[in-house]
Amino acid sequence: MVSKLDQTINFHRQALGLRAYRQQVLATNIANSDTPNYKARDIDFTSALQNALAGKNASDLQLSTTAARHLPGTGNSGPASLQYRTVHQPSADGNTVDMDVERAKFAENAMQYEASLQFIGGQFKTMLTAIQGQSGQ
Numbered sequence: 001m002v003s004k005l006d007q008t009i010n011f012h013r014q015a016l017g018l019r020a021y022r023q024q025v026l027a028t029n030i031a032n033s034d035t036p037n038y039k040a041r042d043i044d045f046t047s048a049l050q051n052a053l054a055g056k057n058a059s060d061l062q063l064s065t066t067a068a069r070h071l072p073g074t075g076n077s078g079p080a081s082l083q084y085r086t087v088h089q090p091s092a093d094g095n096t097v098d099m100d101v102e103r104a105k106f107a108e109n110a111m112q113y114e115a116s117l118q119f120i121g122g123q124f125k126t127m128l129t130a131i132q133g134q135s136g137q
Helices: 002-031 045-053 099-130
Strands: none
Touching: 002 045, 002 099
């Protein structure tokens, strides 16, 4: 029972982190809607969640060291790799942000984030009730 609860909490923790990251990416797209040559970005949420649950970080980039005193670093840009959004209607200034698409994706992602919060909150309430037992009996 505990391992199943731990798996559920881990799933929602990973999903919430990716949803928050995606919200930042979508907000950046909206903020740059008037920036010439700005290219809209997004993440593939499904594959990013699968990678996160498997313990893989798709955005880890190992830097090469050419001397013994160089520090090995990672070029970690975020929890998921960014992809360019497919352009439906190109603009004259090279900007690929479609505000209707961005607003819809932003609202959808916000609703899914809130749904995950509600679900995990319900799980914790159920667990608390089970621990405390039924009062008044």
